[in-house]
Amino acid sequence: MTRRHAPLAFLALAILLGACTPAPRQAAPLLTSTAVHVSHFSGGSDSSRVGLGWPRFEGGAAGVADSIDARIRAFVLAGWGEGGAFAEEKTLMRVFFAEQARLALETGFDAGWFLDRAVEIVGDTLGTLSLSLTESSYMGGAHPNTSTRYEVFDRRDGRRLTFADLFRSSARESLSAVCEPYFRTARELTHDASLDTLGFWFEGDRFRVNDNVAVTATGVRFRFDPYEIAPYAMGPTDFVVPFAALRSFVRGGGALTRTGRWPARDRSRSRSRSRSPRGCSHSTRRRPHRAPPFPRRRDDSASRSTARSRTRSAPSRAPHRGNCSWRHGCCRRTASRGWAPIGLRPWRARASCRSRWPR
Numbered sequence: 001m002t003r004r005h006a007p008l009a010f011l012a013l014a015i016l017l018g019a020c021t022p023a024p025r026q027a028a029p030l031l032t033s034t035a036v037h038v039s040h041f042s043g044g045s046d047s048s049r050v051g052l053g054w055p056r057f058e059g060g061a062a063g064v065a066d067s068i069d070a071r072i073r074a075f076v077l078a079g080w081g082e083g084g085a086f087a088e089e090k091t092l093m094r095v096f097f098a099e100q101a102r103l104a105l106e107t108g109f110d111a112g113w114f115l116d117r118a119v120e121i122v123g124d125t126l127g128t129l130s131l132s133l134t135e136s137s138y139m140g141g142a143h144p145n146t147s148t149r150y151e152v153f154d155r156r157d158g159r160r161l162t163f164a165d166l167f168r169s170s171a172r173e174s175l176s177a178v179c180e181p182y183f184r185t186a187r188e189l190t191h192d193a194s195l196d197t198l199g200f201w202f203e204g205d206r207f208r209v210n211d212n213v214a215v216t217a218t219g220v221r222f223r224f225d226p227y228e229i230a231p232y233a234m235g236p237t238d239f240v241v242p243f244a245a246l247r248s249f250v251r252g253g254g255a256l257t258r259t260g261r262w263p264a265r266d267r268s269r270s271r272s273r274s275r276s277p278r279g280c281s282h283s284t285r286r287r288p289h290r291a292p293p294f295p296r297r298r299d300d301s302a303s304r305s306t307a308r309s310r311t312r313s314a315p316s317r318a319p320h321r322g323n324c325s326w327r328h329g330c331c332r333r334t335a336s337r338g339w340a341p342i343g344l345r346p347w348r349a350r351a352s353c354r355s356r357w358p359r
Contacts, residue, residue, distance in 0.1 A: 031060030031129070031155060033121065038089050042097045048112050050093045052076050054119035060155065067158030068129070071151065072119050075133045080115075103140070113139050122150070123216035126256050128161065129153045130214035130221075143232065147225045150214035154255055163211040166220075166256055167249050172209065175249045179222065179241050180207040186239035200230050215256070219243050 033055035042048040054072050057065040077086045086092040096115055104110040116136045123130030130152045138144040152161040167175060184191060189198065196205040210228070214221045219242040226232045250256050 031057060031064060033057050040093050042100070048097060048100050049114045049116075050096055051114075051116040051118075052089055052092075053117070055121060061157065064155065064158035068131075068153055071153075071160065072131070072133075075119065075135075076117050080137070080139070100139075109140070111138075111140065113137075114144075115139075122214050122221065123152075125217050126215060127155050128215045128255055129155055130216060132214065145226075146236075148212075148223055148236070150212050150221065150223060152213070152215055152255075161255050163213060164251070165254055166213065166215070166251060167246075167254075168251050171249045175246070176206075176208045178245055178249070179209050179239075182239045182241050183207060183222075183237065186237055199234060202229060216240065220246055 037053040039051040136146040224237040
């Protein structure tokens with residue numbers, strides 16, 4: 001190739017590389033939500049009520065908001081007992097109050113019924129969206145009933161994710177062993193206490209995790225509802241396991257690893273290292289302050305006493321000055337002589353500091 005053809009070759013190479021460069025990735029559409037709340041009271045001396053609350057999603061990728069909203073509507077408008085789902089909120093409320101009035105007329109027991117259903121966002125991280133679906137109701141009986149179900153959705157396509165989509169199914173036993181200390185901490189149990197003796201209903205007296213999980217910003221949240229592992233009087237159990245403890249149980253290529261933004265290890269216990277100030281090549285970790293010796297000056301006793309009092313009243317943490325500071329213990333900057341050595345052994349000072357001293 002001659003020099004005359006070299007520019008043409010470079011131009012052709014630049015055009016080829018430009019054609020092979022992938023197009024910039026477009027940002028994913030933002031998925032937003034708006035809170036919706038509907039409530040109604042029947043009226044009367046012992047009023048019944050129905051309260052419904054849920055977020056309504058908009059935007060995002062095509063079909064994501066519609067898929068999540070469809071699941072939310074199915075929960076909010078679900079029937080009770082053997083009844084089917086309702087078409088709208090007004091129909092649900094009308095049937096609920098009519099059923100309560102009918103039973104009150106037959107039994108003569110006009111207790112206030114209520115039905116509360118709420119959907120809340122508990123996690124939006126790692127490309128997933130976690131919702132809590134809570135229902136609290138009283139339709140006669142000894143006490144109200146409350147249940148909370150977590151559901152995780154894929155933000156890319158709105159698909160509902162199961163436990164097998166998040167974790168390896170073969171590692172459930174090992175995962176249970178890792179999560180058990182967090183369960184015992186939430187229930188304030190000792191590490192060697194028997195679960196069966198304390199009133200829990202685990203098979204074989206061995207703790208096992210369930211599928212009711214949510215992915216939050218601090219870790220994976222597990223929940224056991226009343227009557228699931230213990231009597232109603234013991235209440236629900238809710239605890240969070242940090243990401244660092246679950247790293248080895250995450251399913252490879254699953255929803256939690258697809259984004260490539262799996263949280264790093266917990267750095268809260270790592271030792272913090274302070275950086276050196278700009279222009280200083282030495283470490284500036286905190287050390288107990290030691291007041292420098294008084295520099296030798298050719299002045300009268302009055303000046304020495306004034307300077308000594310000024311040195312003693314200096315703050316415990318001297319400010320950094322250039323390439324050295326009082327904490328380094330080799331030199332200091334004075335008002336009259338500039339940089340000067342400290343102590344009686346100036347040969348121990350650093351070479352970069354000795355070059356600043358007056359000759």
